Structure formats: C-alpha cells, structure tokens
Amino acid sequence: MSERCSSFRLVAVAITAAVMAGLMASCGGGMSSNSPASMTGTITTTMSDPPSCTLEFDAVYVTVTKVTAHISATADENSSGWVTLVDLTGSPMQIDLLHLPGTGACVLNKTLGSTTGLPPGRYQQIRLYLLANNAASGPSSNVCGAGAFNCVVPKGGAPQPLLLSSEAQTGLKVPPGQIAGGAINLQAGQSADIDIHFDACSSILRQGDGQYRLRPTLQAGVVSVDHNSLSGKVVDGSNSNAPIEGAVVLLEQPDSSDATIDRVQRSTTTASDGTFIFCPIESDNPFDVVVSAFVSPLGGNPTTYNPTVAFHVPVGTDLNPLPLVPEGTGATTPATITGQVTSAGSGGPLEADVTLSALQQATPTTGSTMSVTVPIFGALMQPPTFTTTATPDPSTPVCPGGTLCYNYTLMVPASNPKVGTFNNGAITYGDPAVPPVNYSVNATAQGCTASTPSPATVGSITVTPGNGTAAGTVLAFSGCP
Numbered sequence: 001m002s003e004r005c006s007s008f009r010l011v012a013v014a015i016t017a018a019v020m021a022g023l024m025a026s027c028g029g030g031m032s033s034n035s036p037a038s039m040t041g042t043i044t045t046t047m048s049d050p051p052s053c054t055l056e057f058d059a060v061y062v063t064v065t066k067v068t069a070h071i072s073a074t075a076d077e078n079s080s081g082w083v084t085l086v087d088l089t090g091s092p093m094q095i096d097l098l099h100l101p102g103t104g105a106c107v108l109n110k111t112l113g114s115t116t117g118l119p120p121g122r123y124q125q126i127r128l129y130l131l132a133n134n135a136a137s138g139p140s141s142n143v144c145g146a147g148a149f150n151c152v153v154p155k156g157g158a159p160q161p162l163l164l165s166s167e168a169q170t171g172l173k174v175p176p177g178q179i180a181g182g183a184i185n186l187q188a189g190q191s192a193d194i195d196i197h198f199d200a201c202s203s204i205l206r207q208g209d210g211q212y213r214l215r216p217t218l219q220a221g222v223v224s225v226d227h228n229s230l231s232g233k234v235v236d237g238s239n240s241n242a243p244i245e246g247a248v249v250l251l252e253q254p255d256s257s258d259a260t261i262d263r264v265q266r267s268t269t270t271a272s273d274g275t276f277i278f279c280p281i282e283s284d285n286p287f288d289v290v291v292s293a294f295v296s297p298l299g300g301n302p303t304t305y306n307p308t309v310a311f312h313v314p315v316g317t318d319l320n321p322l323p324l325v326p327e328g329t330g331a332t333t334p335a336t337i338t339g340q341v342t343s344a345g346s347g348g349p350l351e352a353d354v355t356l357s358a359l360q361q362a363t364p365t366t367g368s369t370m371s372v373t374v375p376i377f378g379a380l381m382q383p384p385t386f387t388t389t390a391t392p393d394p395s396t397p398v399c400p401g402g403t404l405c406y407n408y409t410l411m412v413p414a415s416n417p418k419v420g421t422f423n424n425g426a427i428t429y430g431d432p433a434v435p436p437v438n439y440s441v442n443a444t445a446q447g448c449t450a451s452t453p454s455p456a457t458v459g460s461i462t463v464t465p466g467n468g469t470a471a472g473t474v475l476a477f478s479g480c481p
Contacts, residue, residue: 056380059153060200061144062162062214063094063131068171069184073124077170082127083119092131094139094149097200122183127171128218133161152204152212162204163213174218179282202267202381205353208389208406215353215385229279232319234270234291236305241321243274244305247293248375250382251278253285258455261359261442262288262372267382286312286422288370292413293324294334294377301331304465306432307374307417311364314422323429327415327465334377335414335463339471341443341456342403343388345480349404352445352480357383358412359440359457365421371440377411384410403476412439414465436462441471449479 067086075081131138133148144151148161167173176182203216230251235241247270252262265287270276289310296302305324313319326332343352359371376384388404399405416437420429440459443451458473 056155057098057152057201057204058155058157059099059143059159060097060162060204061094061149061151061153061159062097062200063092063138063149064128065089065092065131066129066171068127068129069123070125070127071121071123073176075125077127083123092139092149094142094144096143120186122185124176124179124183126174126179126184126218128174129171130164130168130214132169133164150214160212163207163211165214168214172216172218178218199266204380205385205387206380207387208392213387228281228315229277230281230287230289230313230315230317230319231275231277231279232289232317232322233274234276234293235274235321235323237321237323237325241323243270243272244293244295244324245270245272245274246295247274247276247291247305247324248377248382249276250290250373250375251281252288252290252373253283254370260368260371261357262290262370263357264373264382267375281315284315286314288372289313289319289322290372290374290417291322291324292375292377294411294413302333303327304332304334304413304415306415307360307372307413308429309362309372309417309419310427310429311362311367311370311419311421312423313427317422319427323418325415325418325432327413332414333466334411335437335465336468337410337412337439337441337461337463337471338408338468339441339458339473339475340392340397340405340407341386341388341445341475341477342400342405343445343448343477343480344403345478348402349390349399350480351404352388352448352477353385354388354406354443354445354475354477355383355385356408356410357442357444358410359442360417360438362417362419364419365423371442372417374412374417374439379410384408400474400476409468410441412463414463414467435464437464438462441475443475443477445477445480447481448477451478452476 065088066084068082068084070082072081131149133150135149138149142149144159150162150164151159152162153159203214205213205215207213234244234247236244249268249270250264251266253265255261255263266278268276268278290307292307293305304327306327308322308324310319310322337358341354344350357373358376360374361369362372363369373383375382386406386408388406390399390404392405392407394407414437416433418429418432420427439461440457441461443456456475458471458475461469461471463469
C-alpha cells in the first residue's frame, strides 16, 4: 500500500534506571546509594507524509525551530517548567510536508532531533514553533525565496508565502482538549509513542485576497504505530469493484456539543489503486467513515458517486472493499449549493474564519439518525474554511451593512448515501434511498459568540445533479473577536 500517513509525530522513549528510587528521593523518601537521581529519558521527533492536496500544491514548506511540552494546561510561553523536546533555533529545519521520504504506511520518516532528560508526568500541553517569515536569518537553503521561510507552491506555479499568526512564534498549541484523554501520560520506566497530528493540507487557508495563511488545527495522543490505523480500498460497486482514485475519505465522530452531528476528524484521498490509510490514530473510539468521489477522466465521461457511510468502524479495521455507486449512467456531475456567510464584531465589520459543513442524514443499524458531513468536491480542506472579506468573489450578493462576508459555492454529490454499520467484524451496505436529496449547511466560526440563525444551520436544501440550489438563508455571525 502506498504511503498515506498524515501527521507530525513525536516519539517519546523514556528509558530509566532505578527511577522510582529517584522519585522517592525527590519527595523526601530514601534511596540506595547506588541509585541515580536523574532521568535518562530520550525524545525523538520525526515527521511523516500528509496525504492530500497534491492536486492543488506541488509542495508545502514549513520551517521548524522548536518543540516543547508542559505538564500544565494553563502555562503560557513565559511560564517556567517547559521541557524542550527539540531545539533547532540555531539551525532551523525547512521541511516539505508533501514530499517526505517513506517506504510504507505509518513509517516515520523525517527526524528533527533528539533530547534527553524528560521527567515522567501528565503532559497537558505541547507547542510547535515555526520560524517567522521576517526573521533575520533562516535555513541555509531557503526554497521559499526572499521574504518568507514558510510557503506553498501551487500546482505548476511559483512559491507563495504562507502567512503565519503570532502564535507560530509563541508556539502552535496542542491543549488538553486536543489531546486524546486530556494529557500525555509519560510514566517512569516506560516508553510512549506520542503523535501530534498536523495535517498541513487542512491547515492551509486561501484568503479572499488570494494569499495563503496557516490556520493549524493540531491533535495529539499516545499511539501504537503498529496497530492504531484505519485503512481500506474504495471501489466502484457497479463495475467489478474497480478501484477509484481520488475519492475523498472522511473519518468522523460525533460533535462534543451536539452528538447528532458527525464532525470530520481526519480526511484523505485514495491512491491510484483505491487504497487509503489513516495512521497513526490517537483515539480508541470507533469512527464513522464517509466517502464519495467525482471522477473526470481525460477524454472520458465525468462520474459522480453516491456517498457511502460506514458507521461504528473500530480502529485497526481494513475496509476492503468500500463500495461506491455511480449516481446514474453516462456523464454525471455534482450539484452545487450557494449562499452567504457574514461576520461582525462589537464595533462593526470584522473578519472571521468560517467552516462550512454539508450535512446529510443517515441511520446506523443500531442508534439514532445522524447528520454526517459529506465531502465537498474540489475543496482544499474537508470541510472547507473561508475568510470573510469586504470584497467577496463573486461580488454578488454584496455584504450587508456593518459586516464582512463570503459568498460560497459547495460542490456536493446529488444523491442519498449508501449506509452500512460495522458489526461482528463485517459490514453490509443498504441501497441508497431514492430522491429527493436533501442537505443542511452548518457553519462554525471560531471565537464568534452568536449567530443568526442559532445554531448557524440552514436546512431542507434539495439538490439535483448538475444544478445549483441557493441555500436562501444568510448565516450571520456576530460577537467575533
């Protein structure tokens, strides 16, 4: 199977001798005279290959300067107690996230560095530092060109700066809410593989002015490289299970605040043989897998496939085959949903990053009906995130007074999902329901405190193949920071 891993990995190996005796001494207990009082742990930091957006980008470069960890969830960058896992400040390392070396699934590829002396504890915060684009100096060979040390290379184009927030210099945070189990438990005398999932493709946002900005969403957790994966092979169930290249695969779990909505945790696209793999995975909980595809071969008919939903899939499963069904015979094209989102702060118009999810309802064999997030064809990230602006493209409708806005177009399957539920090591799929095909569009905007409607969802959007449907209701955010 081809390399499809998507993560930034930390591997923490704590190898200690007579550690418990040392801990007793630090707490006022006794220890034998020949027991060491210091730790002998080792941290090795590596990176592995992200899976998607190679159709949009030839390369994505970031320049790493440091990785740190802290046992306190509330420690800021100036607090004492930070442990340095990797220090590259004297020689920053520029890495192409899309072209790391690798020979197989879940193989660790790019070593950033090592350090020793990590004490045991519950590490509730990890930070990744990137070099500022305006830094006085950087890596000896800077492929981004003048004015940037972090950049993207659009397909067939020249490097474009990847804009960073100030957080990149104070550390891109992985707080407890983004760590499986709330913390990394590193115990004395034991080893732990710690994965920081940094999906570069899902972290790149194209702004309304055409510039690219890093909007990272990081997750972490203790993993087993050998077992914590979920894989499969997407096939055309109507064509002798022929493999489908470029299908969009989403790993989803229920929203923490609304368990009726499945939110995307990971996304990828299938290889030329239809295979995909997510690895390593930090969660032990089952996932719902949602897949669809729009294939437009050179010189051939375009084909849009029904979504397929596989509910309650345990980590470690290989979904082979995972069947899709063409929406019709001959050439078929997706539907589009259009609409507008707006944002404002307490003082008037204010920029916001808005994530839009296209939802369809599906029901597992056991359990309640869920609103699953369906792939958006052609989107840079799943689900896509847009930045509101005073000059949206397209320019109509114009932004309402006192707001910034974004006029969106979502390209989606024009069909109901094929649904199956994993049970006793197997899964059986039912046929898709006949039309009508209905969607809801749900929006979230980080930091904004209110929306109209509330929640920010517009429903009962009926779509048909190859046609556009207007959502009708503007999703308006207010109280944005």
